[in-house]
Amino acid sequence: MQFLPLFVAVPLLVAFVIPLLARWNKWMPDILGNLATLYLLVAATGLYFIRPFNNIMIYKMGGWVPPFGINLVLDGLSHLLLLTVCLIAFMATFYSIAYMRKYTGKGKYYVLFLLMLAGMNGVVLTGDLFNLYVFLEIAAVASYALVAFGTEAEELEASFKYLVMGALASAFILLGIGIIYGMTGTLNMADAARLLANVGTAGKMFVSAFFIMGFGLKAALVPFHAWLPDAHPSAPAPISAMLSGVLIKALGVYAIVRIFYNVIGVTPQLSYILMVLGAASMLVGVLLAIGQWDFKRLLAYHSISQIGYVILGLGLGTPLGIMGGLFHLFNHALFKSLLFLNAGAVEYTVGTRQLEEMGGLSKKMPVTSATSLAASMSIAGIPPFNGFWSKLFIILACIQAGRLWFALAAIIGSLLTLASFLKVQK
Amino acid sequence: MKEGMTVIVKTITRFVGVMIMLFGVYIVLHGHLSPGGGFAGGVLLASGFILLTLAFGKDVSLKILPQWLASALESVGALIFLGMALLGFAGGFFFLNLLPKGEAGELMSAGIIPLCNIGIGIKVGAALFAVFMVLIMLRIRPGKEE
Amino acid sequence: MVYFLCFLLFLIGLYCIVTKKNLLKIIIGLVIVEYAVNLFLVLLGYKTGGHAPIINLAAPDWIYVDPLPQALVLTSIVIGLAVLALVVAIAMRIYERYGTFDITQIRKLRG
Numbered sequence: 172m173q174f175l176p177l178f179v180a181v182p183l184l185v186a187f188v189i190p191l192l193a194r195w196n197k198w199m200p201d202i203l204g205n206l207a208t209l210y211l212l213v214a215a216t217g218l219y220f221i222r223p224f225n226n227i228m229i230y231k232m233g234g235w236v237p238p239f240g241i242n243l244v245l246d247g248l249s250h251l252l253l254l255t256v257c258l259i260a261f262m263a264t265f266y267s268i269a270y271m272r273k274y275t276g277k278g279k280y281y282v283l284f285l286l287m288l289a290g291m292n293g294v295v296l297t298g299d300l301f302n303l304y305v306f307l308e309i310a311a312v313a314s315y316a317l318v319a320f321g322t323e324a325e326e327l328e329a330s331f332k333y334l335v336m337g338a339l340a341s342a343f344i345l346l347g348i349g350i351i352y353g354m355t356g357t358l359n360m361a362d363a364a365r366l367l368a369n370v371g372t373a374g375k376m377f378v379s380a381f382f383i384m385g386f387g388l389k390a391a392l393v394p395f396h397a398w399l400p401d402a403h404p405s406a407p408a409p410i411s412a413m414l415s416g417v418l419i420k421a422l423g424v425y426a427i428v429r430i431f432y433n434v435i436g437v438t439p440q441l442s443y444i445l446m447v448l449g450a451a452s453m454l455v456g457v458l459l460a461i462g463q464w465d466f467k468r469l470l471a472y473h474s475i476s477q478i479g480y481v482i483l484g485l486g487l488g489t490p491l492g493i494m495g496g497l498f499h500l501f502n503h504a505l506f507k508s509l510l511f512l513n514a515g516a517v518e519y520t521v522g523t524r525q526l527e528e529m530g531g532l533s534k535k536m537p538v539t540s541a542t543s544l545a546a547s548m549s550i551a552g553i554p555p556f557n558g559f560w561s562k563l564f565i566i567l568a569c570i571q572a573g574r575l576w577f578a579l580a581a582i583i584g585s586l587l588t589l590a591s592f593l594k595v596q597k
Numbered sequence: 598m599k600e601g602m603t604v605i606v607k608t609i610t611r612f613v614g615v616m617i618m619l620f621g622v623y624i625v626l627h628g629h630l631s632p633g634g635g636f637a638g639g640v641l642l643a644s645g646f647i648l649l650t651l652a653f654g655k656d657v658s659l660k661i662l663p664q665w666l667a668s669a670l671e672s673v674g675a676l677i678f679l680g681m682a683l684l685g686f687a688g689g690f691f692f693l694n695l696l697p698k699g700e701a702g703e704l705m706s707a708g709i710i711p712l713c714n715i716g717i718g719i720k721v722g723a724a725l726f727a728v729f730m731v732l733i734m735l736r737i738r739p740g741k742e743e
Numbered sequence: 744m745v746y747f748l749c750f751l752l753f754l755i756g757l758y759c760i761v762t763k764k765n766l767l768k769i770i771i772g773l774v775i776v777e778y779a780v781n782l783f784l785v786l787l788g789y790k791t792g793g794h795a796p797i798i799n800l801a802a803p804d805w806i807y808v809d810p811l812p813q814a815l816v817l818t819s820i821v822i823g824l825a826v827l828a829l830v831v832a833i834a835m836r837i838y839e840r841y842g843t844f845d846i847t848q849i850r851k852l853r854g
Contacts, residue, residue, distance in 0.1 A: 180679065184683075191672045301818075316829060327833055335773060346783065349815075731832070
């Protein structure tokens with residue numbers, strides 16, 4: 172029962188210890204960082220055996236009973252995302268041991284990485300609205316600094332754009348949380364859900380608009396996606412994997428699902444809005460990606476499109492749709508981070524990111540090209556890779572719910588994804 | 598270039614700088630009784646050092662609090678705070694208020710809150726001072742078009 | 744009425760972020776937006792005739808304004824400070840690389 176705060180406390184502890192110990196040994200930040208993420212991964216999988224099936228684990232911080240205190244909640248959705256975050260974080264830190272030889276300031280990199288990880292774990296585990304905002308900001312500020320890590324000209328410009336848009340989104344989120352507090356008088360999610368049932372729909376629509384704007388920008392949905400194609404390629408490769416693989420999901424998609432399904436309550440108009448945003452993200456992302464020659468920028472545009480699939484699945488509201496959406500979320504974390512780490516390995520070896528200049532690498536880097544092939548087939552939705560199954564669920568759910576136009580849009584998006592990845596594979 | 602400011606500013610800073618830092622420490626320690634607490638007190642402590650830097654030039658304040666010490670203090674302050682939180686585990690819960698709580702209005706009361714305030718005060722003071730030092734020591738070489 | 748003024752302040756900050764071309768003016772716009780949101784949160788807790796929420800043992804029947812939004816705003820101010828420090832450092836480095844603060848000239852990433 173005492174495990175839940177450790178997911179936040181352990182990364183913070185190691186992050187504050189690294190600056191003190193970094194002088195002793197050159198490899199000390201690597202060792203500490205990898206031990207921390209390994210511990211988190213083991214703890215996240217170990218929780219599967221401790222948590223009673225189909226039940227919720229609640230931890231009261233400081234012994235204060237909610238609604239006076241903050242509590243940490245672990246239900247099925249949180250657990251899935253916790254596992255995803257810890258898994259991708261462990262892979263990224265393991266990859267960083269070799270990759271970060273190019274950069275100076277390795278200790279600071281690990282400190283920021285662990286802070287971002289602590290923030291994401293906190294977002295996924297918390298049961299209190301303002302706590303969600305605090306952890307969201309911790310993770311977001313750490314990611315702003317990590318995007319600018321190499322301090323090249325492009326990275327700084329991308330980080331500045333990302334920072335201004337991200338801070339504006341956070342201001343919208345804080346405004347929304349303030350309005351919920353004004354309407355209900357409590358910040359606890361379960362309590363607010365109970366009290367919001369009595370509020371009229373005009374107030375709920377007002378708050379929902381703010382939350383869609385705020386979290387939609389964090390999740391890179393289509394009207395708010397402009398920061399992503401600049402920020403994700405400019406970051407160092409393991410950070411791109413973390414950003415694209417888990418940050419936009421933990422901060423964006425998870426928060427949308429929590430706020431709308433658990434606190435405010437989904438209405439048919441809201442579900443339709445989510446579906447439209449999801450479909451628009453799918454098509455716009457893929458169409459813009461076809462003309463790209465920069466490998467990582469191509470992957471970043473595909474992230475927008477795949478998150479569109481997830482939001483489409485989640486917006487449907489039917490059980491098959493939600494399952495398809497969450498399955499696709501987990502799959503996308505896996506294969507997108509794999510693709511970004513591959514891109515990083517290629518960039519490390521070849522020294523460039525433009526696709527026109529690379530060609531015929533499969534002889535020199537056989538392992539990388541095999542994994543890249545697997546990931547590309549997966550993202551394009553070819554059976555029997557995992558991308559196919561999750562996209563099939565989403566399309567079936569669309570057809571089942573009677574929304575045929577959305578199913579058609581999903582199929583078109585999938586075909587275009589296949590086309591652009593064939594270009595990559597050459 | 599002449600380091601620091603005029604003689605009048607330097608003389609006054611000698612008196613006032615220490616008083617500012619003392620006031621910052623007072624705000625940190627009385628965080629549970631009056632407005633302020635860790636963050637506001639930390640900002641005041643950092644302001645005292647910044648005033649010293651502005652009046653005398655950065656070499657004087659770097660002699661009192663060098664860069665590595667500021668970084669180390671920052672980590673130590675954060676570890677104090679986290680240590681207080683983890684100490685709650687001994688009582689069974691994270692962040693539990695373990696130590697004896699006196700009566701309301703006394704200085705030594707309210708369990709772990711004054712100790713947390715001290716940790717936060719140290720951290721914020723050191724962090725803001727380090728940030729200020731980094732920002733003024735950046736040498737600008739404009740016009741590097743590439 | 745006062746919430747309307749808060750919202751007006753938010754819109755002024757948003758206008759600064761969207762239309763100004765100098766990096767530093769965009770940063771100032773961001774600060775104004777955060778300030779407006781903090782002000783909104785503090786105003787939520789006001790009760791008519793309330794005093795500052797520090798317990799005064801000599802006057803036990805005062806009405807206190809709601810202290811919870813004040814705690815939220817304290818945290819939010821700290822976060823705003825951290826973001827401000829980061830964005831100013833990034834802006835200084837951008838000046839070092841590009842030689843200008845004008846965002847129409849800082850356009851290396853296209854497409």
